[in-house]
Every structure is written in C-alpha cells, then in structure tokens.
Amino acid sequence: MTFPYTGWVLMPSFTPKQEKFVSPYGFGDEQKEWHRTEKHKLVHVDSIYFCKAAAIYAGNQRLRDQQAALDKKQANINKRRAALEKAAGESKP
Incomplete structure (x- = not known):
C-alpha cells in the first residue's frame, strides 16, 4: 500500500x-492492520473500502447480519414465552 x-x-x-489515509499504524504485523487518517483517526483495514458503492454494500451486509441475529433472538424469546404459557396452563385446575 502506498501512502x-x-x-x-x-x-x-x-x-x-x-x-x-496518510500512514500505517502499529509495529510489525500490527502495522498492516491499522491505517491513520489525516485527522489522526485510526481505522482497521477491514473497514476501508475502495469506493462508495463497496462501503454501501458492506453496510447493507452488516445490517442483514444484525437483522438475522435479531430474528434468531426473537425466535428464542417466542419459544421461552410459549414454554411459560404452557407451564402456566398446566398449573391451572
């Protein structure tokens, strides 16, 4: 990478x-992982995209991943709620 x-x-x-991005940051192998902006902000190289479209695509993928995690948690909540409702129904005379 040329700075x-x-x-x-x-x-x-x-x-x-x-x-x-003006310089790498870190020592040894770490230097390959972080880059410094001209405003001295450190950014991991996995979060740097070559064009705006690539950044938007990556953002949409992160949102899809977050939604999938939320859907999985909601499914677990629904199962637990059903188990509690079933237990409450069984305890009624």
Whole structure:
C-alpha cells in the first residue's frame, strides 16, 4: 500500500465517508492492520473500502447480519414465552 491514499469508511451512523489515509499504524504485523487518517483517526483495514458503492454494500451486509441475529433472538424469546404459557396452563385446575 502506498501512502497517502483515499478510501471510504462507514461512520457509526452507517453514512459512507471518504477519508485520506496518510500512514500505517502499529509495529510489525500490527502495522498492516491499522491505517491513520489525516485527522489522526485510526481505522482497521477491514473497514476501508475502495469506493462508495463497496462501503454501501458492506453496510447493507452488516445490517442483514444484525437483522438475522435479531430474528434468531426473537425466535428464542417466542419459544421461552410459549414454554411459560404452557407451564402456566398446566398449573391451572
């Protein structure tokens, strides 16, 4: 990787933002994992995208993963609720 270079990152709000990366950060192998922006923000290389479309695609994939995790948790909650309702129904005379 040649510095400086421009890449795209997703902000915490999932808004894609273009950043200029000026140097690697860390020592040894760590240096390959983090890059520093011109505003001294550290970004993991897995979170840097070559274009805005790639950042948007990655953001959508993260949202799909989060939704799948929520759906799984909701299914577990529904099973537990059904078990409690069944137990409550069995205890009635």
